[in-house]
Amino acid sequence: MGQESRIKPGRNQFARLISEVDGLCPLCQEELIVSRNGSTTNLSQAAHIYPHSPTTSEKELLKNVPRLSNDPESIENLIMLCPNCHHKFDNPRTVADYMTLFNLKKKLTDWNMAREYYKKHSLEDDLVSLLADIETVDVEINPRKLSYKVMTVRDKMNKGASNSTIQRVIRDVRDYYWPIRMALIQLEHDVPGKSDLIAKQVNLFYSELSRTNFSQDEIYQVICDWFNRKTRQQYTLLTPIITAYYIQNCEVFST
Secondary structure: OOHHHOOOOOHHHHHHHHHHOOOEOOOOOOEOEEEEOOEEEEOOEEEEOOOOOOOHHHHHHOOOOOOOOOOOOOHHHEEEEOHHHHHHHHOOOOHHHHHHHHHHHHHHHHHHHHHHHHHHOOOOOHHHHHHHHHHOOOHHHOOOOOOOOHHHHHHHOOOOOOHHHHHHHHHHHHHHHHHHHHHHHHHHHHOOOHHHHHHHHHHHHHHHHOOOOOOHHHHHHHHHHHHHHHOOOOOOOOHHHHHHHHHHHOOOOOO
16 A cells, blocks of 8 residues: 555544554554654554455455455554554555454454443442452462352353463452452441442443453453453452452353
């Protein structure tokens, strides 16, 4: 694609495309917006995944590939790249490279769609204090195991969850289920109905995600990210633990 034909996204499109890739080229992780000595340089280029003016050979090459949009100029068919990766993608164009960007863009689009759900689903601020309590727990002092409940996790996560995700959830349930349970009982004692409200909010959020095409791995990651953002990134190491608890103890992944 020549420089003269490269699309120039409007301000809103530019912001969305940059946000979608977190300001980094998704192929090489180079920064797309560089600030040096008080000045800012934009290195990003909006690449067409399916070419906006395909040649005859490109039409033949890509005749059987899936497309993200029937309109090559739509934002669904654009992804921000650094100049080097953009040039490599276009020269020469290959089906393999096309499918790499197609799958990457689809995942980014799905992830951003999930984040839209965050605005619709609140989460009690008491979750922050709950995580603060969990952070002080020494799991060696709480050696109780949940071997009789582990199969519940595996049974729930039997549709698209990778073994590594399942094993992580099982580990976190074994180590932290009872400390979290005790913290929630204390929260319920202090503020009756609060722990039940948190559980209902988690179930509602999961219920909406379950109607999407997300795999169980992706839903697990989205719930962790939701907890992270709702707790202002204060407990990023603990959010997988609380996610595992609600997989075990709520309707998350229940059939």
